[in-house]
Amino acid sequence: VGVNFFVPLTVEVIDPDAAKDSLSTVTVTLNAGTTNAVEVVCALSAAFGDFSDVDSGQANAALRMGRFVGQVKMALGGEGSPVKVPRALGEARGLVGRARPAGADPNEELDNLLDVVLNVNGKSRLMAKYADASRPDGVAVELTAEGQLVTDGMMAVTDEGYEKPVELLHVGEKLYVIVRDPDLDISDERDAAELIIASESGEKETVKLEETLSHSGVFAGSFELKAREKPTPANFSGIDREIECYFGDQLKVSYVDLSSSGGVEGATLGHELPVAIGTDGIVSAFSKIFGNQKLAVQTQFHIAESYFELFKNNLKLEREEESDKALKAGRRILKEIMVDYPDPKYLPRIAYLRGQFSQELEDWNEAANSYALIVRQYPNHTLAADAQYKLAQCYEEANDFDRALEEYVTLAATYPKSPLIPNVMIRINEYFYKRENFAVAAKVAEKFMDRFGDHEFAPKMAFRWGQCHYKAEKFAEAGGVFDLFAKKFPDDALCAQALFWAGESYRSASNVQNAFRRYNRCRWDFPESEAAKYARGRLALPEMLAQFESEANSIDDDN
Numbered sequence: 001v002g003v004n005f006f007v008p009l010t011v012e013v014i015d016p017d018a019a020k021d022s023l024s025t026v027t028v029t030l031n032a033g034t035t036n037a038v039e040v041v042c043a044l045s046a047a048f049g050d051f052s053d054v055d056s057g058q059a060n061a062a063l064r065m066g067r068f069v070g071q072v073k074m075a076l077g078g079e080g081s082p083v084k085v086p087r088a089l090g091e092a093r094g095l096v097g098r099a100r101p102a103g104a105d106p107n108e109e110l111d112n113l114l115d116v117v118l119n120v121n122g123k124s125r126l127m128a129k130y131a132d133a134s135r136p137d138g139v140a141v142e143l144t145a146e147g148q149l150v151t152d153g154m155m156a157v158t159d160e161g162y163e164k165p166v167e168l169l170h171v172g173e174k175l176y177v178i179v180r181d182p183d184l185d186i187s188d189e190r191d192a193a194e195l196i197i198a199s200e201s202g203e204k205e206t207v208k209l210e211e212t213l214s215h216s217g218v219f220a221g222s223f224e225l226k227a228r229e230k231p232t233p234a235n236f237s238g239i240d241r242e243i244e245c246y247f248g249d250q251l252k253v254s255y256v257d258l259s260s261s262g263g264v265e266g267a268t269l270g271h272e273l274p275v276a277i278g279t280d281g282i283v284s285a286f287s288k289i290f291g292n293q294k295l296a297v298q299t300q301f302h303i304a305e306s307y308f309e310l311f312k313n314n315l316k317l318e319r320e321e322e323s324d325k326a327l328k329a330g331r332r333i334l335k336e337i338m339v340d341y342p343d344p345k346y347l348p349r350i351a352y353l354r355g356q357f358s359q360e361l362e363d364w365n366e367a368a369n370s371y372a373l374i375v376r377q378y379p380n381h382t383l384a385a386d387a388q389y390k391l392a393q394c395y396e397e398a399n400d401f402d403r404a405l406e407e408y409v410t411l412a413a414t415y416p417k418s419p420l421i422p423n424v425m426i427r428i429n430e431y432f433y434k435r436e437n438f439a440v441a442a443k444v445a446e447k448f449m450d451r452f453g454d455h456e457f458a459p460k461m462a463f464r465w466g467q468c469h470y471k472a473e474k475f476a477e478a479g480g481v482f483d484l485f486a487k488k489f490p491d492d493a494l495c496a497q498a499l500f501w502a503g504e505s506y507r508s509a510s511n512v513q514n515a516f517r518r519y520n521r522c523r524w525d526f527p528e529s530e531a532a533k534y535a536r537g538r539l540a541l542p543e544m545l546a547q548f549e550s551e552a553n554s555i556d557d558d559n
Contacts, residue, residue, distance in 0.1 A: 002150030003126055005182040005217070008071040008095055009118060009147075010048055011040050016066030017134040019044060026068045029102060032124035036083045037102035038116060042070030045096050070097030076215035077119030078188040084114045086372065086403065113403050120149055121215070122183040122259070153181030153257040155195075155269045160332050162220055169251055169275045174222040175243060179209055182217035183259045193219035193255065197243050199275075200250040203231035205243060213347075213373070222336065225251075225275070249275040297337060297346050304333040304353060311360065331357045348374050348381045355390060364398040385415040389424065396427070405431045422452045429464060442468035459485070459492045466498065470505055479505035479514060486521075496526035500535050507538070516547040 003009060011028045018026050024044060031037040044062040047069050051061050061067075072095070075085060083101045099116040100108065120126065126147040133140045155177065156165050162178045169175060179193045190211040198204040209219035224242045231244030245251055254270040307330030314323035334354045337346065355370035371394065374387035392407035408424045408431075415421075425448045432441035445465035452458060462485045469478035482502035486495055503518035515538075522535040538544060 001145070001147035003074075003147045005074055005076075005120070005149055005151040008073050009126070010096070011042060011070045011072075011128055012048070013042055013068040013070075013130055014066055015068065015130075015132060018068070019063050019066035022060060022063055024063075024068075025097070026130065028070060029129045030072065030118050031102075031127045031129075032118060032120045033127070036079075036081075036119060038072055038083065038118045039100050039102050039104070040070035040072050041098050041100070041106075042068035043097045045069040047096050068097075070099070071095040072099040073115050073117045074120050075117040076121060076182055076185045076217050077117075078121065078215065080188075081119045081215065082376075083116060083119065085117055087113060087115050113406055120182075122149055122186040124149055149183055150259050151182050152260045152267075153179060153183065153255065153269060155179045155253070155255040155271065157253055157271045157273060160222075161328075161335060167273060169225060169245075169273050171225050171227045171245065171247055171275060173225060175225055175251070175253075176222045177209060177220070177253055179219040179255055180217060181219070181257060183257075184219065185211065185215055185217045188214055190214050191219075196254045196256075197223070198252050198254070199231060199243075199245045201229070201231055201244075201246050202233060203228075203244045203251075204233040205236040206234075207236055207241075207243075213377075245275050247275060247277045251275055300333055300337045301346075301349065301353070304330045304337070307333065308353065308357065327357055327360055348378045348383050348387075352383050352387055355387070355394075359390070359394065359397075362397070364394045368394040368398075379414070385411065385418040385420055388415065389418075389420045392424075392427065401431060401434075422448065422455050422457065425452075426457060426461065429461065433464065433468065436471070438468040438472035442472065442474075453488070459489045459494055462489065463494050463498060466501060466505070470501065470508075473508075475505045475509035476511070478502075479509060479511070479518075483518075496522055496529035496531040499525070500531040503535060503538060507543075512543050512547050516544050516551070519544065 009030070011030070013026050013028060015026060018024055022044060026042050028040045028042060029037055030040055044060070044067065046062045046067070049062075049067060049069075062069075075081070098110060099118075100106070101116060118126075126149070128145045128147075130143045131140060132143050135141060157169075158165055158176045158178055160174065160176055162176060166176075175197075177195060179195070181193065184191055184193050190213065192208040192210055195207050195209060196204070197207060207221070207223065209221040212218045212220055222241070224240070226242040226244050227246060228244035229246045231246075235244075236242070243251070250272060251274075252270060252272045254268055257267045257269060260267045307326045311323045311326040311330065314320075314326060331354060334350050334357070337350055351370045351373045355367045358364075358367035358370060368391055371387040371391035374381060375384055375391060378384060388407060388411040392404045392411065395401070395404035395407060405428065408427050411418065412421055412424050412428075425444055429441050429444040429448070432438075432444065442465055445461050445468060448455075448461045449458065449465060452461075455461075462481070466478050466481035466485060469475075469481055479502050482498045482505060485492075485498040486502065489495055489498075499518050499522035503515045503522065505515075506512075506518060507515035519535040519538050522529075523532040523539070526532050539548070
């Protein structure tokens with residue numbers, strides 16, 4: 001059976017014996033040979049079925065037939081690939097039944113932030129197994145079904161960003177080609193797609209596109225169009241990567257999809273484009289070709305960084321058009337580096353800068369993908385902790401606060417010595433505070449003060465700690481925290497407010513004496529503050545006036 005990678009893998013079981021009631025389920029084990037097994041819990045369902053011959057007046061046809069359906073998403077991967085992956089921003093689950101890793105606790109709660117996936121590749125033989133325990137002869141049988149990944153490939157000749165298709169080529173510029181074909185991902189290494197590029201003038205070369213990442217199923221590459229009136233076929237060099245053609249020529253790019261859903265073996269995908277007569281002049285910042293790959297990558301990377309700085313400067317000067325151009329140019333160069341120099345050792349830095357570019361463009365999904373690439377594939381890289389923090393920021397900016405919290409917590413657990421931990425704790429505190437879970441927010445603030453009492457944001461977190469207790473109506477604890485603030489940060493701008501709120505807390509806890517003294521200290525120590533005005537108002541309350549008389553009488557008695 002041919003399986004399309006781009007839609008969930010669907011399993012159907014017909015077993016009337018197992019259909020006891022409308023909540024009945026059956027479990028099917030899926031395995032793709034070298035990958036982790038997945039159990040799919042199939043539910044009674046009429047989805048994806050033909051019920052034209054069933055009486056529409058009868059209820060629950062699936063229950064009567066004993067028809068169970070379950071689905072699981074697929075991901076390109078290998079032996080060590082994760083069986084649970086983060087769900088993309090805004091993506092709904094939308095599956096029939098549920099999937100779990102083989103051997104997992106059946107009662108484990110479903111995580112709405114993660115998808116369980118079946119890791120597959122182009123060589124995988126997909127095997128489904130179902131234990132049919134109840135049969136007429138009384139002998140249990142394991143039923144099996146097999147399938148293989150068969151997905152139509154896609155090829156496009158695009159602009160330099162591998163986004164928009166082009167209709168005209170220019171000598172002296174580059175030919176950009178991208179192929180998307182999951183069938184070609186056959187190993188844990190970066191695999192290759194093979195193309196044939198030919199021209200009317202006589203050029204004919206067989207070239208390879210390298211996979212953008214291991215298990216991406218996307219293959220991209222660029223080729224310099226070199227002016228040659230009479231091209232020499234079969235002289236392609238992997239170093240120069242030049243295709244010979246001439247003005248007014250016709251260039252044909254072909255890709256043979258060896259495995260397509262139509263059942264046609266060796267279906268050819270082709271694009272034929274004209275080469276322009278004449279071409280625009282281009283001014284390039286660097287025209288030198290470096291023989292040293294490291295130097296070439298560093299040069300390109302510094303150009304991209306320069307564009308990023310240019311973007312920020314133009315933004316400050318409110319030159320929106322110029323800043324947008326700089327940002328897009330920087331992203332384009334980073335994509336070129338990844339294609340022209342696909343060495344994995346460069347990817348973390350490139351992905352990090354791409355994430356920054358995408359953040360500035362408020363493309364949160366693209367930015368999150370860039371940072372996720374670093375933390376998932378290069379967790380020990382020096383940029384990994386920063387990438388984890390920015391990944392959480394992207395989810396927060398996209399209003400996916402639950403996933404943002406998960407990423408912040410992951411950072412705290414994975415990189416406990418990172419200097420970003422204080423910022424992480426602040427964001428976690430903010431998360432629970434906004435959701436009015438003041439008890440947890442107070443705990444986070446308390447931990448922050450224990451670990452980072454001298455941090456620049458310690459005064460704000462100490463004040464927030466008191467606020468959390470106050471809003472949780474733990475007024476005595478709130479008063480104690482605000483007192484601690486006044487003692488630890490007597491010169492901070494929030495000290496006047498801390499004294500006032502200490503008074504409010506003690507008054508709410510019916511400790512009039514302490515409240516009276518905090519209000520007084522607020523107006524004495526910070527007479528010009530806004531908090532002092534409110535403190536004077538509170539001191540006019542009947543219970544405060546009574547406390548004033550009590551303390552005055554106490555002084556008289558002492559005399």
